[in-house]
Amino acid sequence: MDKAKTTKKKFDFTKYMALVALIILVIIITVLNPQFIAPNNLLNLLRQASVNALIAFGMTFVILTSGIDLSVGSILAFTGAISASLILGGTPAWLAALIGLAIGALLGALNGVFITWGKVTPFIATLATMTIWRGATYVFTGGNPITGGKMNTSFFFQFVGQGYLFGIPFPVIITLIAFIICYVLLHKTAFGRKTFALGGNEKAAFVAGVKTKKLLIIIYTISGLFAALAGFILTSRLGSAQPDAGMSYEMDAIASTVIGGASLMGGKGRMAGTLVGALLIASLSNGMNLLGINSFYQQIVKGVVILIAVMIDSQTQKNRE
Amino acid sequence: MDKAKTTKKKFDFTKYMALVALIILVIIITVLNPQFIAPNNLLNLLRQASVNALIAFGMTFVILTSGIDLSVGSILAFTGAISASLILGGTPAWLAALIGLAIGALLGALNGVFITWGKVTPFIATLATMTIWRGATYVFTGGNPITGGKMNTSFFFQFVGQGYLFGIPFPVIITLIAFIICYVLLHKTAFGRKTFALGGNEKAAFVAGVKTKKLLIIIYTISGLFAALAGFILTSRLGSAQPDAGMSYEMDAIASTVIGGASLMGGKGRMAGTLVGALLIASLSNGMNLLGINSFYQQIVKGVVILIAVMIDSQTQKNRE
Amino acid sequence: MQIEMKGIEKSFGTNKVLRGVDFDVHSGEVHALMGENGAGKSTLMNILTGLLKKDAGTIKVDNHDTTYASALDAEHHGISFIHQEMNNFAEMSVVDNMFLNKEIKTKLGLVDQKKMRKEARQYLVNLGSDIDVDSKMGDLTVGQQQMVEIAKSLMINAKIIIMDEPTAALTENETAILFKTIRELRSNSVGFIYISHRMEELWQICDRVTVMRDGLSVNTYQTKDVAENQIVHDMVGRDIGDYYPGRHPHLGEVALKAEHLSGKKFHDISFEVHEGEILGFSGLMGAGRTETMRALFGIDKLSSGKIYVAGKETKLTSPSVSIKKGIGFLTEDRKNEGLITEQSLEDNIALPSIDTFRKHGIIDKKAEDKFADMLIKRLTVKANNAQVTAGSLSGGNQQKVVLAKWVGSGSKILILDEPTRGVDVGAKKEIYELMNQLTDRHVAIIMISSDLPEVLSMSDRIEVLYEGKQMGVINAQGATQEQVMKLATGGK
């Protein structure tokens, strides 16, 4: 007992700034409109958070390596469209989902290849693929949403985005499972250690025998995979694959990750932080809607909150040093 | 004479990859549609390039410091709206323009303050201000374009975006002057040297007496200023300040800069490269319009061209080492 | 285990770095590898451990031709490489650093944090170290980090351990611990390849020494059979005599006076330095010398104290102010704070004085070229021209470039923090001569050095710090190492 105590570090308050910010936000909104914490609204909120949270989980790995993935929104739209059209064409929904995920992973891997073998910085590589896959989505869909037909009758398809399990929206359950997997992967496995190492010092990681290129490709694959998962859920929620789905979702995902304490310089970040960040952003939108705040002002408030959250974090970090 | 020769480096082909890419592109488009190089179209093209080029000039300074400015599009819209409403309200157009520029510079400086004193990474700081100033623009305009009235009658206002001088569109002339100023500033002055030094190694630059915080603030101020200048020109070209003007212009500006050889890691970049990058992007859009390429495919082509241009650049860089 | 490298060659582009090196090492010995900066020592080791591919030559391990595919491969075969530049992960914990890429896993495939912690602690305890395995690597001192690296080598049961300049950043104390460890391991038949620029260590710890020059192995000796002169001669290809040129100071006015300086890691430091004087600062690593000077120069915050430059009280709030007052600062961390490695020598040299080249706001490029060329010549920087990147130079030459920029900015007061760290003997001597030239021209120099012979030979007076406190000042003339060490370890 005693031994364990000495090895335990003292409670590090600064690690929980995002959580503190979230709690403060929740309290403020609740005081202004108690409906906010009605169970029904909280479930709504969680469901609303889920698409962004899933993307942000993948983004966390990417950002840990000091990378960035701007293409998630386009991958989301592209894979959503493919899954939807497969379902329309008679493919069983679960198979269509799997194919969508596989393609998402593939497109993610392609990002990784451009970045590692092509030596293009992540920002530019994924900016380019963002444009390409958005264009491809338009070409594939002819600019039309894909909807109707078997999509309305497939229980699996409907259930993924709209279903409930034990009274909890199914997307929320998926997000929770994804969170646990990502948490374990990042914080409890060798893979996660290598990710941190790569982000902290790529050269040293390479010298230590980490296959950095392979690792990076896997990480972008994960990001693509999660974008596709989010895409399938969104398609199911909307009952339709929109060619312009997911536009600028990368920004919310990045913001969630950074609010959660990750550094865009790499090597620093936590899965739980990202989850908190995603919840904060969702609470903000949901809360401001409940408070009936004019949508123009919503943007201003959102920007200010992100800025403050991150500034508090970086200030406390500074004091710690 | 002899001495000058020995200090001269041998011709470095790899520095001109972007120019080579531009020339190849121009040749391809011209072969497919000779109208492309009609003087009239070239002037059109230059005018179309000017807004992005101006933003990209400011962005070049920012990127050289390993920063990024995502807020340029919002600053463009915000200052454009303010200038326009001032003109409507009876302020002389030149004064409205100056006020717009001043506000742009101020908002840029604010970015710099968040980044230096607030210790927020440039990506997040400008992501937040991008959201904030976009929201502010909507609030200010109520979501409506600002147009009509004195804007239609002011010669100065009309001339800035639509006028010609010696047969050359006035925005092109402004861009040319801005280029010369930026070129000199970056490559011929102490300010430019310090910018490179800061981008190459911020700590070393600080120890060598560079006032890094002040310099960063000035650089973001320049970026804001150029965004505002681009905003005034765009407003004049459209005869109206659009609340959603400039959306995602940051991406084209960043792409221009990187195609022109700048590194997002900082310390590397050239003003002439940025100009070439901006011309390349404008030629691509203009050319594809002339060729009547389906707009869906236009996006794919644009992404592919950016990717290839940057990949060639990074591959030749590698060989050089 | 026995390793034999023969005729190793290696080029980077057109630059032939190794031109036929023979080197061998076996279990139970410490074999030193000496040579000037850029002689190719690190490159040779990178080849041995699979980080680089050789162009020609053979490597025999226990008489079998061997090429390791990667550092990991070499480790699996019992060869561990502690690099010259710390290859660690500052944001990660000590355990995670030690077990990176060789994590202990539970049956579920997850990392077994508990077991890893226990083992890590055990290895460190065996080395006599009480480092907290949960603390962040970046929070450790350089010496502690070095200990972790050694623990890592032990962890893989290394038969041969390569140490590339391990003591460059260690305190005397830490060095002693390191040597004790090496001796113990040697008696357990571990072999060492030991790279260092510190001559005296040859006779303290090494059994054999191989000297390299310009990509060739020149000679191999038993250390007990060879004198220092011979080694130095082999290294630089000529006799350089005593490389401390000696001091003949002519003191002028007080150039800089500090009164009661206090800051984060130092308290109530007062001193003065005269024109033409070299004031040495000695102390153990972590004594707060660097912190004092960083705060004085305006890089960090000074919490209290007064500074007088040329007799006038002056607030040095930032480096730019200090530079204007004629102060220059050669930092101990050359790569991160001294140079912009990607940029040219000229850009680096001109940076602190760039404002003086303005002509109507535009930089006078010709004047700048001349300025850089002149300084490169004067400080005998070995470089093809002023346009090559600073990063392409050897350590000693990089140090001269940093000196050049401060000389060029017209510094009347120069603070040199570890000016010869990682610099070979030839270059060392040139730097000492430069310091003498500068003081002859009335420049005041403050020199922080952890190298005792250097402090004793090159200072006029020596201030000694211990745990952020000033222990006393010694006149260097006739002072002994024991005197300094006594103060530096807190004794009175």
Added chain:
Amino acid sequence: GCGSTGLSNSSGSSSKVEKKAPKDLKIGVSISTLTNPAFVNLKNVISDYAKKHGSKVIIDDANNDTSKQNNDVEDLITQKVDALIINPCDSSAISTVVKKANDAKIPVICVDRSADSGKVVSTVASDNIAGGKKAANWLIEKLGENAKIAEIQGIPGASATRERGKGFDSIGDKKLNIVTKQTAQFDRAKALTVTENILQAHSDIKGIFAQNDEEAVGAARAVKAANKKITIIGFDGTLASLNLIQKGQITATVGQQWNKIGQESVQKVYDHYQNKKVPKNDKVAVKIITKNNVASFKKQVYNK
């Protein structure tokens, strides 16, 4: 039963509507975007009309993002509004929340765009397909069959783009010579650039169909700058374009009667709560606005 697994977490049976007066009503409004003047105007009409009758309104702006709109509507449902007036970003994507509103027994009125599924009390909309057809016919009438024209399209995938394009192309593809179709994203600046380039590539076009008025305004500026005479027809009837019609820079637009659309949509809510019969579909006529009728149209829609 199947316990807690299923597609819905609420259940119940329908009941008769309880009568409520306008002043007792809280109406949730979800507008697709407030950065397009047409929809800003729609929003103003709705909120003015509702406030005039003493109802409370909560307005959300979906920012042209289908999934944000779904979130918005969910949040409105949470706030227990009495009725939802939804101006969908997309007809198919809105359906799932319409069903949610059905579950919560909140009546839904769709404006400008319909919902593909789910129960909607009424859809009040201009007929975009018909509008596209009208534009094509008007151009044929004006320029003759097989006249060379360019089509400037809207945001790819947006329903307005699809429907207006579909209506227009159904006639134009056969009876007009559409030399190029390019997108300008419903954006004035992009339309200006695209039109400049189109004029370069096809200097002999006689007409332009712009899928919204913002694009028409941009096109008009390019045409004016190039000193050409080209017939331009837009779509929407925004103030900016009506002004240019008066000046002769835009020839015509397919005018939507936003005032009627907005007022009707609110009135449908009132009628519903008075248990009056409400028609499932209220197609508000679009009409071609030219110099001849622009003044009266402006008066009617904008009161200017």
